[in-house]
Amino acid sequence: xxxxxxGWMEGTVISTPVRATRKPKSVEVEEPIPAEPVKxxxxxGQELKHYAPDADTWLISPTVADSLMNLAGPNASVELKTxxxxxxxxxxxxxxxxxxxxxxxxxxxYFKGYYDLSLQGDVTEAARLVFETLRKAEKIEGVETVLIVxxxxxxxxxxxxxxxxxxxxxxxxxxxxxxIAATIHKHxxxxx
Numbered sequence: 001x002x003x004x005x006x007g008w009m010e011g012t013v014i015s016t017p018v019r020a021t022r023k024p025k026s027v028e029v030e031e032p033i034p035a036e037p038v039k040x041x042x043x044x045g046q047e048l049k050h051y052a053p054d055a056d057t058w059l060i061s062p063t064v065a066d067s068l069m070n071l072a073g074p075n076a077s078v079e080l081k082t083x084x085x086x087x088x089x090x091x092x093x094x095x096x097x098x099x100x101x102x103x104x105x106x107x108x109x110y111f112k113g114y115y116d117l118s119l120q121g122d123v124t125e126a127a128r129l130v131f132e133t134l135r136k137a138e139k140i141e142g143v144e145t146v147l148i149v150x151x152x153x154x155x156x157x158x159x160x161x162x163x164x165x166x167x168x169x170x171x172x173x174x175x176x177x178x179x180i181a182a183t184i185h186k187h188x189x190x191x192x
Contacts, residue, residue, distance in 0.1 A: 054138045055096070056088055057146040059176040062153055064184045065104055071186050072107040080181040088145070089187050095145040096137040100126060103149060113140045117151075117168075124161030126151070127168045134175055148172050150180060 058080055060068065071078050076092045096113035097104060101121040108114040115133045117126035137146045152169035159165065173180075 055143050055146045056090075057134075057148065057176045057179070058088065059150040059172060059180045060147050060184075061150055061180055061182055064181045065149055067184045068104065068147075069107055071184060072110040074110060076110060077187040079185045079187045081183045081185075082179055083182045086179060090145040090147075094142055095147055096140060096143050098133055098137060098146065098148040100149045100151045100154070112143055113137060120160065121154075121158070122160040123151070123164045123168055127161070127164050127171075130168060130171045130175070146175075147181075148176060 060080075064080070068078075072092050074093070077089060078092070079087055079089050081087045092107075092110045093112055095111055096115070097107065097111045099105060099114065099116045100118060102116055102119050105114075105116070113136075115137065117129050117133060134146070137143065150169070151165065151172065154165070
């Protein structure tokens with residue numbers, strides 16, 4: 001890349017290395033560029049709700065996942081709550097659970113649907129299945145809520161494809177529109 005011998009014109013010698021560069025062409029702009037982004041100017045994948053299913057969707061923290069194993073049951077109804085105070089009542093038999101590495105497989109019978117992004121804990125596999133699994137979950141008739149195990153807190157040691165963990169965690173966060181259930185409480189028995 002550096003020119004150290006003869007220069008551009010015959011007889012001109014360049015004694016120190018230089019990098020050849022091109023000047024950019026000037027562009028005339030008829031309208032001023034707005035200081036603030038124009039609505040719709042963000043790429044769709046950057047929108048918070050890009051992956052969000054058509055059902056109320058929540059990420060569940062490890063604490064909530066542990067509690068869910070004790071609270072889930074036939075016709076169980078629970079209240080989910082974010083750290084910010086947003087709440088939602090959920091009936092397990094009207095919800096889909098999206099798991100990772102089988103961590104909640106024992107409560108599978110109490111949910112209307114259950115999917116595991118990777119039974120083996122392969123984050124690369126989970127990355128391939130996120131969108132398809134979210135679409136399947138929302139298409140189950142009568143589904144009102146989708147719960148997704150928050151894999152961002154998973155210890156990456158021992159996970160296959162762990163280099164993809166931040167990207168997959170981001171997709172799941174967007175699918176839940178940023179809602180992370182920090183607490184869960186038994187609400188009341190629901191009728192089927």
